[in-house]
Structure formats: C-alpha cells, structure tokens
Amino acid sequence: MTSISFEGRVAIVTGAGGGIGKAHALEIARRGGQVLVNDLGGDVAGRGGSASMAEQVVEEIRQAGGKAEANHDSVATTQGCNAIVAHALDAFGRVDVLINNAGIMRNSTLAETSDEDWDAVIATHLTGSFKLTRAVWPHMAEQGYGRIIYTASSAGVFGNPMVGGYGAAKAGIAGLMHVAALEGEAHGILCNGLMPNAVSRMAMQAAADWSGKLDGFETTMPETIGNSMQPEFNTPLAVYLASEQCTATRGLYSQCLGRMAHVFIGAVDGWQADRQAPPSVEEIAEHWQEISDTGNGFAIPLSATDEHAIVLSHR
Numbered sequence: 013m014t015s016i017s018f019e020g021r022v023a024i025v026t027g028a029g030g031g032i033g034k035a036h037a038l039e040i041a042r043r044g045g046q047v048l049v050n051d052l053g054g055d056v057a058g059r060g061g062s063a064s065m066a067e068q069v070v071e072e073i074r075q076a077g078g079k080a081e082a083n084h085d086s087v088a089t090t091q092g093c094n095a096i097v098a099h100a101l102d103a104f105g106r107v108d109v110l111i112n113n114a115g116i117m118r119n120s121t122l123a124e125t126s127d128e129d130w131d132a133v134i135a136t137h138l139t140g141s142f143k144l145t146r147a148v149w150p151h152m153a154e155q156g157y158g159r160i161i162y163t164a165s166s167a168g169v170f171g172n173p174m175v176g177g178y179g180a181a182k183a184g185i186a187g188l189m190h191v192a193a194l195e196g197e198a199h200g201i202l203c204n205g206l207m208p209n210a211v212s213r214m215a216m217q218a219a220a221d222w223s224g225k226l227d228g229f230e231t232t233m234p235e236t237i238g239n240s241m242q243p244e245f246n247t248p249l250a251v252y253l254a255s256e257q258c259t260a261t262r263g264l265y266s267q268c269l270g271r272m273a274h275v276f277i278g279a280v281d282g283w284q285a286d287r288q289a290p291p292s293v294e295e296i297a298e299h300w301q302e303i304s305d306t307g308n309g310f311a312i313p314l315s316a317t318d319e320h321a322i323v324l325s326h327r
C-alpha cells in the first residue's frame with residue numbers, strides 16, 4: 013500500500029477548531045501538509061467568537077512537529093472568506109486543498125423557523141462554501157491543481173425533521189459540488205462531497221433539541237454504536253478525497269458508522285410520453301407505477317445535458 017503524503021501541499025480546513033474539522037486538520041498535518049486551521053470559535057449556533065479554538069489545534073499540530081496557522085475569520089461573510097484564502101496564501105504561498113467543513117445548527121420545525129435562523133444557517137454552510145470556492149478558484153486554476161471537499165449531510169440529502177435551513181443548505185452544497193466539479197475538471201480542480209456522522213458538539217445539540225419532539229421518529233443513540241461515531245472515523249475518507257492520489261470528482265460519499273459509500277442521485281427509466289403533445293393528467297395517473305418505481309432500471313446523469321442524452325438514447 014503506497015502511503016499518502018501531503019508534503020508540499022497547503023490545506024485550508026474551515027471549522028477545524030473542534031469536532032470533525034479538527035480531526036481532518038490533524039491528519040493532513042501529520043501527513044506533512046501545511047494547514048490553515050480556521051474556526052470562528054463561537055457557540056454551536058454560530059454566536060460569539062474567539063481565536064482560542066483554532067489556536068489550540070495549531071498548538072497541537074506544532075507540538076507534533078507539523079506546520080499550521082490559526083485563523084478565526086468567519087466563513088459566513090464575503091470579507092471573511094476572502095481573508096481566509098489571503099491568510100493561507102500569505103502564510104504558505106499556495107492553496108492546494110479546501111475542506112469546507114464549518115457549520116452551525118439552529119433546530120426548529122419549519123413553521124417555527126425565524127428568518128434570522130434560516131439566513132444564518134444558509135450563510136454559514138451553503139453561501140460560505142460558495143464564497144470560499146470562489147476565493148480559492150483562481151489560485152487553484154492557475155496552478156492547475158486543486159482538491160475541494162464539501163461537507164453535506166444525510167439530514168439534507170435524505171431529509172430529517174426540524175432541520176429546514178440546515179437540510180436545505182446541505183442539499184444545496186451537494187448541488188454546488190456537482191457544478192464546481194464540472195467547472196473544475198478543465199483546471200485540475202477535483203470536487204467531492206462528504207456526508208459525515210459523528211458525536212460532536214453539534215450532534216449533541218441536535219439530540220437535545222430533538223429529544224421528545226419527534227413523535228414516531230426514531231433517533232440513533234450514540235452510546236449503542238461504539239467508536240464509529242467518533243469524529244476521526246470521517247477523516248480517512250475526507251483526507252483521501254483531498255489527496256493527490258484521488259482522481260475521483262463529482263462524487264458524494266457517506267461515512268456512516270464505519271461504512272463508506274457512494275451516494276448518488278439517479279433517475280429511473282420512467283415512462284416516455286408521446287413527444288408531439290404533452291400527456292394528459294389521466295395518463296400520468298395511469299403510468300404512475302412506471303414513473304415512480306425504483307425497482308426497474310435507472311441511470312445516474314453526470315450533468316443536466318447528460319440527462320437529455322440518456323433520455324434520447326432510450327428513444
């Protein structure tokens with residue numbers, strides 16, 4: 013097995029002051045990468061801030077002989093995202109890897125979600141991932157090399173109650189990743205998504221917020237599933253995706269209780285209407301089984317254009 017090294021590579025890991033991001037930052041640094049450890053240092057809802065969370069992780073990396081710089085700009089603003097990339101360039105001269113990991117959580121039912129909570133969650137997860145992508149892009153494109161990891165979530169891709177803004181942001185991140193991957197291929201910028209699972213500060217908050225409020229909805233109890241809910245279980249997959257050895261792009265990968273798996277969006281073969289005139293509503297009802305059945309054939313379009321080609325290939 014060839015060992016995977018990050019010697020000569022520079023990585024930005026956002027939200028790396030604790031939880032899953034900290035595990036990513038420590039592992040890349042352990043493998044020789046220089047890491048900009050970003051963390052706002054606020055609470056789980058994204059309020060407040062301090063330099064200490066990022067600084068403690070940098071201290072840990074330096075004590076182990078690694079190279080890292082602390083940054084506590086916010087990914088939730090344009091200025092913050094630009095400052096994070098500028099900091100990495102100033103400190104290390106290049107950026108090879110961006111791991112969009114920072115996140116906040118504000119749980120409530122859709123009917124009870126305030127504009128402020130919705131906006132803050134979207135700004136941190138989705139808009140922050142976009143703005144950091146935009147800020148690193150010219151540097152990665154110029155050097156013809158880049159690896160961008162987007163942190164999605166099963167709560168967005170598959171859905172969960174009480175996480176409206178969070179789920180929308182995480183599903184949006186999967187869409188953003190698909191677009192970035194298609195645009196990045198010509199520049200050597202490979203983009204993939206991670207759907208992690210871990211007992212972290214955020215997960216504990218979610219469990220507390222959901223407790224007793226999700227009638228008939230079962231939640232997994234962290235104590236019954238052992239070590240595989242430790243943040244570190246997510247890191248090997250993320251670090252592989254961030255490495256030179258990984259040539260995959262446009263993939264979404266789930267780490268769940270130690271099981272690593274490709275998650276994809278596909279379309280079933282469906283029912284083909286006559287192409288000369290729109291079908292009637294009654295015809296939709298009549299063909300509902302073919303339209304909705306996931307047990308027959310399906311395809312995984314690699315772009316919107318590819319979906320047209322797939323449908324035409326069926327004639």
Ligand code: NAI
Nearest residue numbers: 027031032052053086087088113114115165209210212214
């Ligand atoms: P965490 O709360 O320990 O880590 C998130 C970090 O992001 C915190 O250290 C926080 O200070 C930082 N952060 C928040 N707002 C920021 C901002 N504006 N700028 C910079 N940093 C900011 O939680 P965890 O679980 O480690 O989450 C990491 C990522 O994984 C998040 O994107 C989360 O949504 C995602 N995720 C976690 C899952 C889990 O089971 N723990 C499941 C699915 C996704």
